[in-house]
Amino acid sequence: MTADRIPLCSSTDLTDGGRAWAFDVCYRGQTLRAFAVRYQGQVHAYLNQCGHVAMELDFKEGHFFDDSGCRLICSTHGALFAPDTGACLGGPARRPLIKVGVSEEQGRVYWHTAPDLHAVAF
Template sequence: MILLCRPDELAEGQSRGFDVDGLKLMLVRRHGQVHAYENRCPHRGIPLEWVPDQFLDHSGSLIQCAAHGALFLIESGECVTGPCVGDVLQPLDCREDAEGIWLLREA
């Protein structure tokens, strides 16, 4: 397990990006649950954000690709509008406890 951040470092409705040994990933907290995805748009394979830690649309209810505006559901990573409709962000296994938010990786 790899510690990404403390629980209080990812507030409700916020997103954060991380680079773990070359793996770019993002976390979003919605309705108290943490969702983790690879920071890679399925349309072009590029990072989703232009500004660090800004992965959400203006409403804060969808993940947005800054390059071409594709929108993804936070809970499932499914693209609901844009050039990659029906594709999904690559989910990553993470766990949260009192100590932190952890990326679960195979050894």
């Protein structure tokens, strides 16, 4: 099975360390929120599920970076994650964030389906 590329947003919608772009995915049969951020020029995307408790990270929608702009932070108990890998850098989370494949081409950002990750059927 090949991955599909699904248009997500314009490249200019994501600024380094700035607001995320939220979207819905179907992960293992469950509809979940996901988000894309830009960090050090590159776009990264993750399921919006903390590695501590299955809660969304953002208290205020679209805000995932801590004050340094260098780490993603869970608003519930303060776990910190690397924006480029999703690895847990501190706090109570034991698991990394679950990555969603993305690419950027000609001013557009796309997310990629995977065997357990699909577009939400409407």
